[in-house]
Amino acid sequence: MKIVVAGGTGFLGRAVAGSLLDSGHAVTVLTRNPDRVSAIPRLAGANATRGDVTDASTLRGTLAGADAVVCAVQFPNHPIEVERRGLTYDRFDRLGTENLIGEAQASGVERFLYLSGAGADPASDKVWYRAKGRAEESLRRSGLRYVILRPSWAYGPGDQALSKFASIARFSPLLPQLGLRPQRIQPVHVDDVALSARRSFEQTEDAWDKTFEIGGPEVMTMNEVLHTLLDVMGLRRLVVPVPTALAKLGTAPLKLLPSPPMTPQGIEFAVQDGVVDTSLLEEVLEVHPVPLRVGLERYLVP
Numbered sequence: 001m002k003i004v005v006a007g008g009t010g011f012l013g014r015a016v017a018g019s020l021l022d023s024g025h026a027v028t029v030l031t032r033n034p035d036r037v038s039a040i041p042r043l044a045g046a047n048a049t050r051g052d053v054t055d056a057s058t059l060r061g062t063l064a065g066a067d068a069v070v071c072a073v074q075f076p077n078h079p080i081e082v083e084r085r086g087l088t089y090d091r092f093d094r095l096g097t098e099n100l101i102g103e104a105q106a107s108g109v110e111r112f113l114y115l116s117g118a119g120a121d122p123a124s125d126k127v128w129y130r131a132k133g134r135a136e137e138s139l140r141r142s143g144l145r146y147v148i149l150r151p152s153w154a155y156g157p158g159d160q161a162l163s164k165f166a167s168i169a170r171f172s173p174l175l176p177q178l179g180l181r182p183q184r185i186q187p188v189h190v191d192d193v194a195l196s197a198r199r200s201f202e203q204t205e206d207a208w209d210k211t212f213e214i215g216g217p218e219v220m221t222m223n224e225v226l227h228t229l230l231d232v233m234g235l236r237r238l239v240v241p242v243p244t245a246l247a248k249l250g251t252a253p254l255k256l257l258p259s260p261p262m263t264p265q266g267i268e269f270a271v272q273d274g275v276v277d278t279s280l281l282e283e284v285l286e287v288h289p290v291p292l293r294v295g296l297e298r299y300l301v302p
């Protein structure tokens with residue numbers, strides 16, 4: 001198949017594109033900067049095309065001749081929205097996805113795989129769930145064949161969350177843990193998300209017009225996640241819980257910076273739960289995600 005992967009240079013998109021290349025698909029990465037693609041080893045053999053999903057006019061013709069599109073786009077410095085610079089969930093997750101759906105329809109592309117997220121809900125009071133929920137609704141109504149993947153908290157080489165904790169743990173005797181409440185998540189290795197996308201294209205028609213939640217086999221608290229990380233790295237560190245209210249208060253003034261390193265909204269995003277039901281994933285796509293310890297050992301143990 002000829003598959004265009006929007007966001008193919010990103011953390012999840014790169015793994016998805018790489019996995020599709022491994023199974024013999026012709027992959028084109030849609031990016032704002034096509035020159036980057038040839039420098040990414042996992043994308044060896046992929047073509048590149050320029051496009052900005054927030055501007056529908058830049059997408060014209062980018063999907064010509066494609067059989068399918070994958071959308072794995074996220075705004076830079078996610079999850080920190082900067083409204084005055086247009087970096088918002090609504091503009092990227094909703095409008096960006098809708099622009100890509102519109103271009104797929106205009107180009108006669110038959111299939112669309114959307115990287116949504118656990119908890120997506122068009123009626124949610126949280127902008128991130130709402131934007132993804134509305135994008136999902138647009139896709140279901142589009143007439144395209146669709147697969148929606150809703151990962152929980154994804155980790156792996158190059159992620160934006162666990163890798164930061166690993167870096168802090170390497171030099172600091174203390175490891176901060178956001179929130180006092182036991183946050184419940186199902187960490188999933190990036191390769192299991194990529195495999196889910198690949199299987200969607202390999203499986204029978206059964207995979208299509210469905211929504212799959214993706215998460216690891218264990219529901220864990222963040223404290224358990226951090227202790228597993230330390231254990232795999234062979235380190236002993238003190239994990240120090242930081243109350244969410246205190247973290248929000250401390251980051252509030254950063255909102256005024258042009259590129260805030262963190263904001264109260266970003267803290268709220270980071271402490272949310274991510275519990276999913278993987279029964280459809282296991283039954284239809286036959287993907288059985290690995291436990292966190294196994295996933296971490298793949299890249300943290302020399």
Ligand SMILES: NC(=O)c1ccc[n+]([C@@H]2O[C@H](COP(=O)([O-])OP(=O)(O)OC[C@H]3O[C@@H](n4cnc5c(N)ncnc54)[C@H](OP(=O)(O)O)[C@@H]3O)[C@@H](O)[C@H]2O)c1
Nearest residue numbers: 007009010011012031032052053072073074115117151154
């Ligand atoms: N990471 C997770 O744990 C996780 C969990 C659940 C769901 N998800 C979802 O999975 C998707 C991918 O997430 P990620 O963590 O892989 O994101 P990421 O690493 O930040 O990558 C984002 C990608 O979006 C592209 N992009 C940014 N702005 C663009 C624009 N205007 N037009 C076209 N492409 C643009 C970037 O490509 P260029 O810079 O090359 O243009 C980059 O490849 C997102 O929808 C995210 O919400 C992620």
